[in-house]
Amino acid sequence: MSRIPDIDAFEERAAIAEYDGGLSRREAENLAARAQGFADADDYWQWLADYVTTKKIPA
Known part of the structure; x- marks a missing residue:
C-alpha cells in the first residue's frame, strides 16, 4: 500500500508540536511523519523527493 x-x-x-509542545523542529517533523505512517521525517521527505523526480507514487 502506498502512503x-x-x-x-x-x-x-x-508546527504545533514544535511551538506548543516544545519539541525541536526535527522531533516535531518526526512526530508528524509517524502520524502519517512514515518511519520518520527523512522517510517522509524522501517519499516527496522521489515523487517530484519520477512523477510517480513511490511504492
Whole structure:
C-alpha cells in the first residue's frame, strides 16, 4: 500500500508540536511523519523527493 502524504497536515502538526509542545523542529517533523505512517521525517521527505523526480507514487 502506498502512503500519500498530506503536506498541509504534516506542516500543521509539526508546527504545533514544535511551538506548543516544545519539541525541536526535527522531533516535531518526526512526530508528524509517524502520524502519517512514515518511519520518520527523512522517510517522509524522501517519499516527496522521489515523487517530484519520477512523477510517480513511490511504492
